[in-house]
Amino acid sequence: MDFILNFWVELGAWAQDVLFGWGLPAWAVNLISDIVVVLVLVVVGIMAVLIFTPMERKVIARMQDRPGPNRVWPYGLLQALADAIKMLTKEDITPTNADRALHMLAPLIVAIPALLVYAVLPWGPNIIGKDLNVGILFIVAIAALHVIAIIIAGWGSNNKYSLLSAFRVVNQLLAYEIPMVFCLLSVILFTKTMSTQGIVEAQTIPYFIVMPVAGMIFLICAMAEANRSPVDLIEADSEMVAGYMIEYSGMKFAMFFIAEYVNMFAAAIVISTVFLGGYKFFGLENLAPVLTPVIVFMKAVFVIFVMLWFRATFPRVRFDHLVGMAWKFFVPLAMVNLLLSALVVKIPVANARVEPWVQGGVMLVGNLIIIAVTVLILSRSARKLEDAPALKRIVAVER
Amino acid sequence: MNVTQVIFIILSAVTLIGALGVVVSRNLFYAAIFLVLSFVGVAGYYILLEAEFLAMIQILVYVGAISILIIFAIMVSRRFMSPKYKARNEQWVWALVAAAALFAVLVVILIQVDWPIAQASVPDGTLVELGKALVDPGQFLLVFEVASVLLLVALVGAVIIARER
Numbered sequence: 332m333d334f335i336l337n338f339w340v341e342l343g344a345w346a347q348d349v350l351f352g353w354g355l356p357a358w359a360v361n362l363i364s365d366i367v368v369v370l371v372l373v374v375v376g377i378m379a380v381l382i383f384t385p386m387e388r389k390v391i392a393r394m395q396d397r398p399g400p401n402r403v404w405p406y407g408l409l410q411a412l413a414d415a416i417k418m419l420t421k422e423d424i425t426p427t428n429a430d431r432a433l434h435m436l437a438p439l440i441v442a443i444p445a446l447l448v449y450a451v452l453p454w455g456p457n458i459i460g461k462d463l464n465v466g467i468l469f470i471v472a473i474a475a476l477h478v479i480a481i482i483i484a485g486w487g488s489n490n491k492y493s494l495l496s497a498f499r500v501v502n503q504l505l506a507y508e509i510p511m512v513f514c515l516l517s518v519i520l521f522t523k524t525m526s527t528q529g530i531v532e533a534q535t536i537p538y539f540i541v542m543p544v545a546g547m548i549f550l551i552c553a554m555a556e557a558n559r560s561p562v563d564l565i566e567a568d569s570e571m572v573a574g575y576m577i578e579y580s581g582m583k584f585a586m587f588f589i590a591e592y593v594n595m596f597a598a599a600i601v602i603s604t605v606f607l608g609g610y611k612f613f614g615l616e617n618l619a620p621v622l623t624p625v626i627v628f629m630k631a632v633f634v635i636f637v638m639l640w641f642r643a644t645f646p647r648v649r650f651d652h653l654v655g656m657a658w659k660f661f662v663p664l665a666m667v668n669l670l671l672s673a674l675v676v677k678i679p680v681a682n683a684r685v686e687p688w689v690q691g692g693v694m695l696v697g698n699l700i701i702i703a704v705t706v707l708i709l710s711r712s713a714r715k716l717e718d719a720p721a722l723k724r725i726v727a728v729e730r
Numbered sequence: 731m732n733v734t735q736v737i738f739i740i741l742s743a744v745t746l747i748g749a750l751g752v753v754v755s756r757n758l759f760y761a762a763i764f765l766v767l768s769f770v771g772v773a774g775y776y777i778l779l780e781a782e783f784l785a786m787i788q789i790l791v792y793v794g795a796i797s798i799l800i801i802f803a804i805m806v807s808r809r810f811m812s813p814k815y816k817a818r819n820e821q822w823v824w825a826l827v828a829a830a831a832l833f834a835v836l837v838v839i840l841i842q843v844d845w846p847i848a849q850a851s852v853p854d855g856t857l858v859e860l861g862k863a864l865v866d867p868g869q870f871l872l873v874f875e876v877a878s879v880l881l882l883v884a885l886v887g888a889v890i891i892a893r894e895r
Binding site for chain 2: 358433463464465468469471472473475476478479482483486494497498501505508525
């Protein structure tokens with residue numbers, strides 16, 4: 332019974348025992364188990380493509396009141412497999428004037444940062460690739476490498492649309508990294524640790540409830556970083572055809588496609604770890620630790636569903652609005668939230684048992700005040716905009 | 731030779747190939763990409779020295795911000811991208827003299843100094859100590875604050891220069 336409940340940890344211990352039983356030295360056992368863990372994490376990451384492509388197409392189809400893919404065997408669920416076979420058999424094209432070396436390099440390195448992030452994502456207590464004490468910083472730093480792959484792709488293709496897309500990636504991803512880091516900082520002030528597992532352990536109430544401002548900003552920033560519609564201005568189909576991947580075909584394109592879904596899944600797990608309680612679910616993680624990866628996965632699926640919901644609901648944002656939103660709206664808001672949490676963690680609480688509730692409550696009230704003030708300021712400036720002469724002219728013309 | 735030394739040699743190879751690529755490549759875009767490789771190699775050294783925080787900051791600041799801004803600046807200025815642009819200018823003689831002098835100094839230091847090896851391993855929780863040291867008035871608080879004021883001045887200056895009249 333204990334073996335089933337603690338399945339994952341016991342499985343690792345059992346496998347190591349077997350390896351030791353073969354008479355291998357300690358470093359060989361460590362090396363083999365590390366390689367197995369890496370392989371499992373990479374496969375999990377790449378399987379995300381097969382799981383979330385059908386999910387994305389089906390969910391958005393239902394939201395738009397159409398059937399979606401329904402030809403490939405049961406309920407169109409094997410569509411991703413059919414697409415994969417199509418990709419593999421497509422002709423591989425390199426444009427004549429492209430920079431051959433860079434054009435080849437970009438698809439090779441684009442999935443690496445996305446997969447590296449999985450090393451620090453916790454799937455349960457001690458079910459983690461490597462519990463770094465700078466885990467969150469690792470995620471932020473590695474995500475920045477993604478930008479370089481996209482720049483190489485955009486520049487190496489020698490196409491004006493892909494070059495424009497490379498310009499945009501610098502603007503968009505750097506702008507959205509800043510409020511994202513501020514939101515993570517306000518969480519780290521509460522948890523007092525940067526290890527991803529430590530954040531889950533310190534989280535008695537999900538931080539999305541404690542600080543909804545940080546949670547919402549982080550969700551939108553993560554969507555911008557993972558390049559999801561309506562903030563996917565890097566590959567906006569309607570204005571730049573496909574952005575940096577315009578000149579790629581076949582397997583090279585598939586690498587970008589894989590990287591996008593791997594990124595999205597990683598972002599969803601980061602959100603569920605930092606803001607939704609990670610592998611904790613009303614004490615279920617203590618009853619049956621075997622279920623913790625399932626809890627994390629279901630939370631990630633929920634986050635991805637919300638992302639798809641956004642995509643099906645909102646039109647694509649204009650580019651200057653997108654960057655302006657990051658600098659003029661999210662950065663000040665995240666800074667105010669950071670100041671608030673820096674004040675709240677200093678509240679002296681005598682009884683350690685009450686502490687998280689008191690701090691969380693004060694933080695929540697503060698967040699609600701921030702939201703109210705923001706809405707007030709926004710509605711006032713919107714009313715000012717209504718009186719603007721230019722807008723009145725447009726309205727008059729449309730009538 | 732133990733595992734650490736093998737890793738050190740691999741990291742050195744990556745860093746040096748990257749650094750060599752920066753100076754040798756004719757194309758400035760290639761030079762910038764090689765610079766990224768070199769920075770990643772340096773981050774690897776930090777990990778080898780068990781300074782994870784420094785390694786992550788190295789990647790975040792040097793790869794994530796500085797290299798990307800360099801690449802961006804190169805892409806924006808069209809003149810650099812044309813094949814007619816020469817990678818060398820008339821100052822190469824003086825650059826050679828300065829580089830040779832610096833190399834000589836480094837070699838002398840490398841030979842002269844007796845490099846001590848500490849036997850103790852790195853203690854855990856250095857990250858917390860670093861954080862406390864940065865905001866401790868007795869240690870680095872003043873330096874930290876002055877650095878942030880400097881950044882603020884740079885930020886305001888950039889806004890003033892870029893502002894349209």
